[in-house]
Amino acid sequence: MAAFAFQRFRQGPGSCSWVPPEAAWSSSPSPxxxxxSVGVTxxxxxxxxxxxxxxxxxxxxxxxxxxxxxxxxLATLAPTGQLDTQEPVVGGRAIVTSVPAGIWxxxxxxxxxxxxxxxxxxxxxxxxxxxxQ
Numbered sequence: 001m002a003a004f005a006f007q008r009f010r011q012g013p014g015s016c017s018w019v020p021p022e023a024a025w026s027s028s029p030s031p032x033x034x035x036x037s038v039g040v041t042x043x044x045x046x047x048x049x050x051x052x053x054x055x056x057x058x059x060x061x062x063x064x065x066x067x068x069x070x071x072x073x074l075a076t077l078a079p080t081g082q083l084d085t086q087e088p089v090v091g092g093r094a095i096v097t098s099v100p101a102g103i104w105x106x107x108x109x110x111x112x113x114x115x116x117x118x119x120x121x122x123x124x125x126x127x128x129x130x131x132x133q
Contacts, residue, residue: 044124045098051131052108052116056092062110063087064094069103100124108132 048066055062064087066074075083076098087094089108101124108116116132 043100045100046122046124047127048096048099048104048106048120048122049127049129050087050089050094050096050106050108051129052089052092053131053133054092054114054116055089055108055110058110060110060112062089062094062108064089064096064106064108066096066099067105067107074099074104099128106130106132 050064052062065085068074073085074096075085076096078084087096094108099122101122104120104122106118106120118130118132120128120130122128
């Protein structure tokens with residue numbers, strides 16, 4: 001799952017192009033028209049490392065999903081331009097690269113039906129480690 005790091009910017013009226021920083025090597029600029037000044041601020045976000053020792057002992061690939069306090073799934077932008085709402089848990093580990101600050105419910109589901117749930121407070125500034133038992 002890929003996520004783009006955005007910077008705060010302000011653009012006045014006119015035409016401009018924009019390329020997400022991490023995608024600059026593979027994407028062409030996306031043109032758009034700005035009819036009035038636009039200010040965009042994205043929340044601080046940090047990586048979350050999820051560890052599920054019970055899955056590390058198997059060759060099963062689980063799925064991790066994060067939901068916020070309102071019940072909305074965390075969605076990140078994939079390199080294909082699609083939104084991803086889940087992260088594979090391989091070898092008992094997953095890294096969600098950009099999780100906004102807040103309280104997140106984390107659920108991991110294995111293909112054999114086992115589930116792990118926890119709640120984590122993410123500060124959005126430094127990597128968080130979440131170990132699920």
